[in-house]
Amino acid sequence: MPATRPINTSHPLDNTLLPPVWTALSIGFAAVLAGLVRGFSGFGTAMIFMPIASTAVPPVMALVILDVMDLFSPIPMVRRALKKAQWRLLLPLWLAAVAVTPLGVEVLVSVDPVIVRWMIAVLILVTVAFVASGWRYTASPTLPLTLGVGGAAGFCGGLAGMSGPPVILFWMSGQSDAAGVRANLTIFLFLSAISTGVVLALKGFFTLQAVLWGIAATIPYGLGIFLGSKAFPLASEETFRRIAFAIIIGAVLIGLPLLDPILRR
Numbered sequence: 001m002p003a004t005r006p007i008n009t010s011h012p013l014d015n016t017l018l019p020p021v022w023t024a025l026s027i028g029f030a031a032v033l034a035g036l037v038r039g040f041s042g043f044g045t046a047m048i049f050m051p052i053a054s055t056a057v058p059p060v061m062a063l064v065i066l067d068v069m070d071l072f073s074p075i076p077m078v079r080r081a082l083k084k085a086q087w088r089l090l091l092p093l094w095l096a097a098v099a100v101t102p103l104g105v106e107v108l109v110s111v112d113p114v115i116v117r118w119m120i121a122v123l124i125l126v127t128v129a130f131v132a133s134g135w136r137y138t139a140s141p142t143l144p145l146t147l148g149v150g151g152a153a154g155f156c157g158g159l160a161g162m163s164g165p166p167v168i169l170f171w172m173s174g175q176s177d178a179a180g181v182r183a184n185l186t187i188f189l190f191l192s193a194i195s196t197g198v199v200l201a202l203k204g205f206f207t208l209q210a211v212l213w214g215i216a217a218t219i220p221y222g223l224g225i226f227l228g229s230k231a232f233p234l235a236s237e238e239t240f241r242r243i244a245f246a247i248i249i250g251a252v253l254i255g256l257p258l259l260d261p262i263l264r265r
Contacts, residue, residue: 022056023056023057024216026053027057027065027213027217028217028220029052029220030049030052030053031049031217031219031220031221031224032221032223032224033048033049033052033224034048034049034221034224035073035220035221035222035223035226035227036224036225036227036228036231037224037228037248038074038077038221038225038228039077039225039226039227039228039229039230039231040228040231040243044164044248045070045189045221046066046160046161046162047124047127047162047164047252048248049062049065049066049161050062050063050066050120050160050162051117051120051121051252053065053066054113054116054117058113059108059113059117059120059160060109060113060205061205061209061210061213062161063108063160063161064200064205064207064211064213064214065213065214065217066161067193067196067197067200067214068210068211068213068215068218069214069217069218069221070189070190070193071194071197072218073221073222074186074189074190075190076225076229077186077225078186078187078190080183081183081184081186081187083183084184085186085187086180089141089146090187090188090191092143092150093146093147093149093150093167093170093188094150094195095150096146096147096148096149096150096151096153097151097153097154097157097163097192098154098195099151100150100152100155101154101157101163101192101195101199102158102199103155103158104155104156104158104160105196105199105200105203106158107155108159108160109203116159116160119159119160120159120160120162121252121256123165124162124248125249126165127165127166127169128248130169141170146170149169149170150167152166153165153167153188154192157192157195157196158196161196163188163189163192163196164189164192167184167188168185171184
C-alpha cells in the first residue's frame with residue numbers, strides 16, 4: 001500500500017518564523033518603511049510590508065497585521081482624500097474587488113507560504129515595471145474594464161493584501177495627475193482594507209496574537225505616514241514615482257525566500 005502524505009493540521013497563524021526580537025524588528029521596520037511610502041505616494045503599503053513581514057511571520061499573519069494597520073493609521077489621509085476622490089470610478093472598482101476577495105484568501109491559505117511569497121514578489125515587480133515604463137492610455141475606461149481591474153484587485157488583496165497593484169496600473173498609466181491618483185488610491189485601499197478584514201475575520205484569522213501585532217505596528221506605521229505626507233509637497237511627480245519604486249524594489253529583494261537561510265542564522 002503506498003504511503004500517504006501526513007496531513008498538516010496546524011493553523012496558518014500558529015508559528016512565527018524568527019525569534020520574538022527579530023520578529024518585532026522585522027515588523028516594525030516593514031511598518032515604518034511602508035508608512036513612509038504610503039504617506040508620500042498614497043500607495044505601496046502592502047508592496048513593502050508583505051515581502052519583509054513574511055520573512056518573520058506566515059503570510060496569513062502578515063496579511064492580518066497589515067489589515068489592522070490599514071484600518072486605523074490612514075484615517076487622516078482618507079479624510080483629506082475625500083474631497084478629491086472620483087467616486088464614479090471608485091465604487092465599481094471596490095464592489096468588484098469585494099466580490100473576488102474571498103477567492104484570493106482561499107488561495108492564500110491553500111498554497112505553500114514560500115510559493116505565496118514568490119507570487120507576491122513577481123506581482124510587485126511586474127506592477128513596478130509597467131508603471132515605470134511610462135506607458136499611458138488616453139481612452140476613457142469602460143465599465144467592463146473597470147470591473148475587471150476591480151476583480152483583479154480583490155483577488156490580489158485576498159492573496160497578499162495587495163489590492164493596489166492592478167488599480168495602480170489602471171490609474172497611473174492614465175492621464176490623472178499625482179494628486180488625483182493619490183486621492184483615489186487612498187480611498188480605494190481603505191475600503192479594501194475593510195472588505196478584506198471582514199473576509200479574514202469570517203475565516204477565523206483575526207487571532208489575538210495577530211491583532212496585537214497589528215495594533216503594535218500601527219505606531220511605526222502611523223509615524224511613517226506622517227513623515228511621508230509631509231514630504232509629498234516637496235517632490236515633483238517624477239521624483240515621487242522614482243523614490244516609491246526604489247523603496248518597493250528594495251523591499252521585494254529583502255523579502256525573497258532566497259534570503260531565508262541568512263535571516264534564520
